[in-house]
Amino acid sequence: MDSAAPAVTIESINPKVLGCDYAIRGEIASHAQRLQHELQNKPGSHPFNEILYFNVGSPQSLGQKAITFFREVLVLCDHPPLLDKSETHALFSGDAIARARQILDVIPGRTTGGYSDTLGVKGLRDAVAAGIGSRDGFPANPDDVFLTDGATPAVHIIMQLLIRSEKDGILCPIPQYPLYSASIFLHGGSLVPYYLDESTGWGLEIAELKKQLDDARSKGITVRALVVINPGNPTGQVLAKENQKQIVEFCKNEGLVLLADEVYQDNVYVDDKKFNSFKKIARSMGYEDEDLCLVSIHSVSKGYYGECGKRGGYMEVTGFGKEVKEQICKVAIVNLCFSNISGQILVGDESYESFNAEKQGILSSLARRAKALEDAFNGLEGVTCNKAEGAMYLFPRLHLPQKAIEAAKAVDAAPDMFYARCLLDATGIVVVPGSGFGQEPGTWHIRCTILPQEEKIPGIICRLQAFHEAFMQQFRD
Numbered sequence: 001m002d003s004a005a006p007a008v009t010i011e012s013i014n015p016k017v018l019g020c021d022y023a024i025r026g027e028i029a030s031h032a033q034r035l036q037h038e039l040q041n042k043p044g045s046h047p048f049n050e051i052l053y054f055n056v057g058s059p060q061s062l063g064q065k066a067i068t069f070f071r072e073v074l075v076l077c078d079h080p081p082l083l084d085k086s087e088t089h090a091l092f093s094g095d096a097i098a099r100a101r102q103i104l105d106v107i108p109g110r111t112t113g114g115y116s117d118t119l120g121v122k123g124l125r126d127a128v129a130a131g132i133g134s135r136d137g138f139p140a141n142p143d144d145v146f147l148t149d150g151a152t153p154a155v156h157i158i159m160q161l162l163i164r165s166e167k168d169g170i171l172c173p174i175p176q177y178p179l180y181s182a183s184i185f186l187h188g189g190s191l192v193p194y195y196l197d198e199s200t201g202w203g204l205e206i207a208e209l210k211k212q213l214d215d216a217r218s219k220g221i222t223v224r225a226l227v228v229i230n231p232g233n234p235t236g237q238v239l240a241k242e243n244q245k246q247i248v249e250f251c252k253n254e255g256l257v258l259l260a261d262e263v264y265q266d267n268v269y270v271d272d273k274k275f276n277s278f279k280k281i282a283r284s285m286g287y288e289d290e291d292l293c294l295v296s297i298h299s300v301s302k303g304y305y306g307e308c309g310k311r312g313g314y315m316e317v318t319g320f321g322k323e324v325k326e327q328i329c330k331v332a333i334v335n336l337c338f339s340n341i342s343g344q345i346l347v348g349d350e351s352y353e354s355f356n357a358e359k360q361g362i363l364s365s366l367a368r369r370a371k372a373l374e375d376a377f378n379g380l381e382g383v384t385c386n387k388a389e390g391a392m393y394l395f396p397r398l399h400l401p402q403k404a405i406e407a408a409k410a411v412d413a414a415p416d417m418f419y420a421r422c423l424l425d426a427t428g429i430v431v432v433p434g435s436g437f438g439q440e441p442g443t444w445h446i447r448c449t450i451l452p453q454e455e456k457i458p459g460i461i462c463r464l465q466a467f468h469e470a471f472m473q474q475f476r477d
């Protein structure tokens with residue numbers, strides 16, 4: 001045997017790792033990093049002087065300020081001796097001091113440096129359950145609440161639980177947030193696509209669900225779950241109550257777990273739509289715990305928190321029965337605990353008057369930014385863009401001239417990738433090609449966050465317009 005042969009090579013790693021894709025940090029983002037490096041080493045080497053990362057939904061990376069109250073509570077919990085210092089009362093709000101004391105009282109050992117209880121600190125799970133109860137008007141059981149390091153691990157846990165082989169399928173929206181395709185692939189299952197209807201504002205049709213379910217079953221796939229992202233990423237639609245009722249009924253009748261990704265529940269920007277949790281919908285239809293297997297996931301990365309780096313989230317798991325829940329707990333035990341304590345503190349925090357102004361300021365500014373960017377996209381030749389009713393993104397459709405499609409082909413790129421790359425090279429603006437989320441064959445999109453700070457939006461729109469006009473001019477048929 002060749003002793004110099006490496007123990008692991010790209011050919012010998014798990015093909016599930018090799019084959020899984022996450023376009024948000026894909027080819028365009030890597031190219032952007034190269035350009036950033038070049039700009040640093042050689043200022044003036046590109047027609048722009050900064051890279052604008054609109055590919056990732058990370059509000060604070062794009063300038064959103066953290067809510068003061070949350071950060072004060074975290075600092076005080078991380079360093080409890082501050083609570084005994086007189087200066088602390090001048091530097092920190094009374095609400096934050098009181099809240100930090102309450103939180104420390106429920107954390108074993110009064111420290112953020114220990115492993116927490118397996119499912120998360122009991123007192124904080126109680127707070128999350130109370131929050132869900134007041135949101136929905138139906139009580140939540142703290143034993144159904146698992147605190148997680150953001151929403152991502154919750155998705156992996158559920159996929160791990162449900163997927164036994166490639167014969168197990170998960171119904172997943174197209175377009176979708178690529179965590180779903182990646183996690184289904186990594187856990188060895190089959191993604192069963194259902195298409196959202198762009199012409200009705202990314203409508204979710206039950207007939208389409210049924211068609212895809214039947215088709216998968218006819219191929220021998222056991223469909224285990226339906227993923228619904230509400231409000232949608234990348235599509236931004238907020239589901240209507242009646243539609244949600246149909247979805248709940250569909251899952252119950254077809255014996256599917258409903259995996260409700262509700263991380264954007266605070267991000268709704270239109271007056272005629274309101275977020276309703278699937279739990280509330282199911283309970284208001286008279287469905288009890290045992291009638292429906294439902295997982296609702298949430299995160300402090302989104303909403304007005306924007307605390308992506310703190311990795312806080314939860315999943316509320318209902319209808320699974322005691323034995324299955326014990327198995328989820330076992331996975332948590334193997335992890336020692338599912339999540340870090342700072343994230344747990346954030347997710348368990350309550351709404352205080354003292355941060356209401358900051359919260360409203362962030363949410364109303366996001367609504368204005370969504371509208372300004374939506375109007376700008378709709379003003380571009382050959383671009384149509386549905387409303388961002390919620391979430392943090394726009395997903396405009398590009399109707400590209402044939403010459404642009406051929407130019408893309410000539411460099412072996414999909415047309416949306418080609419467009420995103422030309423946009424980056426000309427303006428420094430980083431977006432994600434629609435192919436990273438899935439799209440109807442033959443349609444092309446890009447995804448752009450609505451997160452640039454408000455004062456930067458007019459300048460960004462000007463750059464976008466100038467680029468698009470030049471692009472269309474160059475490739476006009």
Ligand code: DCS
Pocket residue numbers: 024055056057058149150151152153177179229233261263298299300301308312313
């Ligand atoms: N679910 C959805 C729908 C998301 O959009 C994201 C993150 C997550 C789950 C995972 O969030 P956390 O693990 O941070 O809690 N959204 C990514 C996106 O589309 N751009 O950047 C992050």
